[in-house]
Amino acid sequence: MGKRANGEGTVYQRKDGRWTAAITVGQGKRKYLYFATQKEAVKAIREVNNLKDQGVMLASKDQAVAFFLETWLQDTAQPRLRPKTYIRYQRYIYQQIIPTLGNIKLQQLMPQHLQKLYNGELKKGYAPQTVKHVHRVLHRALHDALRWGLVARNVCDAVDPPYVPRKEMQVLNAGQAKHFLHTTQGDPLEALYVLALTTGMRQGELLGLKWEDLSFETKRLQVRRTVSRIGKMGFVVSEPKTVKGRRNISFTDLALEALQHHKIRQHELRLKAGADWKEQGWVFCNQRGNPLEAGNVLRRSFKPLLNKAGLTGYPLPRSTA
The missing domain is CATH 3.30.730 (GCC-box Binding Domain)
Incomplete structure (x- = not known):
């Protein structure tokens, strides 16, 4: 047929x-x-x-790796990727892959070329995890090249990426978490830290919460989006990557009380800002109603609170229960 x-x-x-x-x-x-x-x-x-x-x-034997990757990135990868991931792919391709492999003919690309690339990046001081990401981007691009008949095989399958030692994640134990929450009492972002510790939500999910996602009556919230600031693109709102990521979460009485106080505090900020306030429905926002930037939260709020609590070197707290 x-x-x-x-x-x-x-x-x-x-x-x-x-x-x-x-x-x-x-x-x-x-x-x-x-x-x-x-x-x-x-x-x-x-x-x-x-x-x-x-x-x-497609049929040109003279097609260079640089030409293929540039075209693949723009026409094939970009529509599939989140903006933040696309920027990361762009950086790997233009800053690391093309300078070393760009002039090689696509059909002449060999495992030895990739090994030279990986070894060279490690010698430059790039972390094994970063070089492993470079390998993954190349593998994904060459997987498409193989499906389209541009190459006879995916040479990435013949090369092992650098070994990445597993690092044990530091988390607050029960006593440290209780002490940290005591330190955050009265802080403008107290409710954020209470939710982080009692629900296990990720940073982007917390910053992407809107009041419409919360029910004080049922003490439940819905994770519907994440928000992050991406270079010149500004704030980018995205849906969770998977269906599993779009979920309902119950929150505790402690979180309910913190959120109620937070809403009152936000109302006072809105009145103070007057016409400068931009109502967008964010649970956690700045003094004008705009989304919070994750980097600012870490530098200006979380790390000072950690120091105040006598705790250092921990990521944004999540539940250990």
């Missing part, structure tokens, strides 16, 4: 059960890709034709 798919290309099933995507890649040449399912084959044709429409030279 055969099937046409959004432009040039044919999908048919082989006698061995596999599905073939036959694609015209230039000058009448045909490229054959093989998949386990019809859906995968059709998807491959659509992706390849989309790249062809954008001018990507």
